[in-house]
Amino acid sequence: MKLDLALIGGKVVTPFREVKNGGVTITENKIYEVGQVSNIDISDCKNVIDVSGKIVAPGFVDLLVHGGGGYGFSDDVEKHIDVISNYFIKHGSTTMLASLHAKPWQKLLDDLSSVAKYIKDNPDSNIKGIHMEGPYLNKALKGAMNEDYLLEPAVDTFTEMYEAADGFLKMMTIAPELPNAMDVIREASFRGVVCSLGHSKATYEQIDLAIDNGATHVTHIFNAMDPLHHRHPSLLAAALLRDELKIELIADNFHVHPATMELLMKIKSHKGIVLITDSIRAGGMHDNSETQFSDQKVYYKDQKATLADGTLAGSTLTLNRAIKNIVENTGTKLTDAIRMASLNGSKVIGASRGILASGKVADIVVMNKDYEVELTVIGGKIRYNKSND
Structure with missing residues (x-):
């Protein structure tokens, strides 16, 4: 088999197990082989990359991202999406x-x-x-959302959003206690949202x-919801x-305390948790910067984004840092952390990603021991190589 790319010598996290001194080979857009380096034939490979001492993992799947790099998905300029x-x-x-998020x-x-x-x-x-994320949210727990733009649920307005999204509306956050919410949840679920x-x-x-x-x-979890009450x-x-x-x-250690994250791991386990960023445009910006979210000023300082009243306004997290945080602060196994950042989110939306195995789409991340991303592969193609920065 002629191979396009081989990543050789790293710790491969599938994420069900670790393969030390492992390798992953790729042809076209799929993984061809995963295993010990000694068992992999790379004699007919176009591009062999030594990843010794690195972590090789499935590409991360993030289900909640408002923006990053100084821009948001709600910007009016399409080229910002590329950034x-x-x-x-x-x-x-x-x-x-x-x-x-909700807007006019x-x-x-x-x-x-x-x-x-x-x-x-x-x-x-x-x-x-x-x-x-919205617009059918409870104003009493709006978080950083602008309550002027929140609406009561209605099947007709949901249908307008669904049609505007042209089949790409995969997920919707909704407060089920609002009037008519059950009708909208039923309709959305029926349509695959x-x-x-x-x-x-x-x-x-x-x-x-x-x-x-x-x-x-x-x-x-824990954010924009009532705290636990033993009788209610x-x-x-x-x-x-x-x-x-x-x-x-x-x-990110701000939205949920590490001790509470450890408790979550004991209750829901790695099978029930999906790591997300909830990143806003402040992600990647310089400290002490100002930006906006939903027509409200946001202040970014010490890796924390807040509104003027101190309310957390999304995050500036990335999933490689989320993995680092949960591994180092809660004792979570690396395999479990990577699963929560890849396979679990993929399963939620049916993306068929998040596993390193023969025949799977070749979406792969290579990180160093400090969880810094050094290489990103999407569909078998190298899309980021830190050595070229």
């Missing part, structure tokens, strides 16, 4: 959902159409769909009903208890 895409490729994200109605529809057009025009991009519960004051019973109507996911269980209790619900975790 965001490349910023996250440099940090190992080979599959992402472009996340949009026509501008929101325009954002959906603009991102959908970009995805269609750029099939080799790491942006594969849209996560609509993953309904994620968030920015919500729902009771446990309302979460039960949402699950019956198709909800399968929870947006940024709500979204948080349901998220921890119900196996039907996969939960998103922002592992």
Whole structure:
């Protein structure tokens, strides 16, 4: 077999196990072989790269990304999407959902159409769909969202968003306690949109009903939801208890304390947690910078983005740093951390990514011992090589 690329000598995380002194070979856009270097034939390979001492992992899958590199997906300029895409490729994200937030109605529809057009025009991009965070959110737990643009759920407005997204609306965050929310959850689920519960004051019973109507996911656990109460269980209790619900975790050590992350690992395990960034345009910007989110000023200092009142406004996280944080601060195994940053998110949206094995799409990340990304491969092609910076 003629091979296009071979990554040889690293610690290969599949992510079910580690293969030390391992190798991965690629032909066309797929993985051909994974295993010990001694068992892999690279005699007929165009490009052999020595990755000794490095970690070789599946490309990361990020389900909640509002922006990065100084730009957001809700910008009016399409070329900014290229900047965001490349910023996250440099940090190992080979599959992402472009996340949009509530805006004046026509501008929101325009954002959906603009991102959908970009995805269609750029099939080799790491942006594969849209996560609509809102506009059906509870104003009492709006977080950094602009409450002036939040709406009550309605099937007709959902249908407008769905059609504007032209088939690329993959996920939507919704508060199930709002009037008519169950109708929208049912309609969205029927159309193949993953309904994620968030920015919500729902009771446990309302979460039960949402699950019956198709909800399968929870947006940024602990954030924009009521805290745990022993007599009045709500979204948080349901998220921890119900196996039907996969939960998103922002592992930046700000949104969720490391001790709480360790508790999450014991309750939900690596099978039930999806690492996300929830990054906004401040990601990659210089410290002490100012930017905006949903027409509100955002201040970036000490790797933390906040509104004027101190409310956390998304994050500046990347998934390689999320892996580092959860491994170093909670004792999570590397295999489990990488699974939460790759395979789990892929399974949520049916992306068929996140595993290093023969026949799988060759989306691969190479990191050094400090979890810095040195090489990113998408569809068998090298899209980022740190040595060329």
